[in-house]
Amino acid sequence: xxxxxxxxxxxxxxxxxxxxxxxxxxxxxxxxxxxxxxxxxxxxxxxxxxxxxxxxxxxxxxxxxxxxxxxxxxxxxxxxxxxxxxxxxxxxxxxxxxxxxxxxxxxxxxx
Numbered sequence: 001x002x003x004x005x006x007x008x009x010x011x012x013x014x015x016x017x018x019x020x021x022x023x024x025x026x027x028x029x030x031x032x033x034x035x036x037x038x039x040x041x042x043x044x045x046x047x048x049x050x051x052x053x054x055x056x057x058x059x060x061x062x063x064x065x066x067x068x069x070x071x072x073x074x075x076x077x078x079x080x081x082x083x084x085x086x087x088x089x090x091x092x093x094x095x096x097x098x099x100x101x102x103x104x105x106x107x108x109x110x111x
Contacts, residue, residue: 055087
């Protein structure tokens with residue numbers, strides 16, 4: 001949790017520096033932005049790896065559930081299919097090129 005707090009603080013400091021004037025950033029501010037971006041990219045990659053593992057496990061569960069019969073099996077298949085759709089949506093979101101470093105002061109809800 002401390003790591004994320006540091007990242008957030010650095011991002012906010014970097015964001016305010018970028019908002020003032022991107023060309024007038026000090027070397028230390030540029031370094032902070034670079035470090036924050038690097039940490040965020042590593043975390044993003046780790047999440048992408050985890051979603052791949054989850055997707056693989058869900059596919060295995062779905063295969064096992066397909067061999068089962070009865071109402072409980074159908075319910076399980078539906079739940080696993082729902083889980084798989086959520087994992088696919090998460091993977092798609094993580095695969096998008098992050099834009100928060102292009103303009104950290106921009107409102108992400110109103111591009």
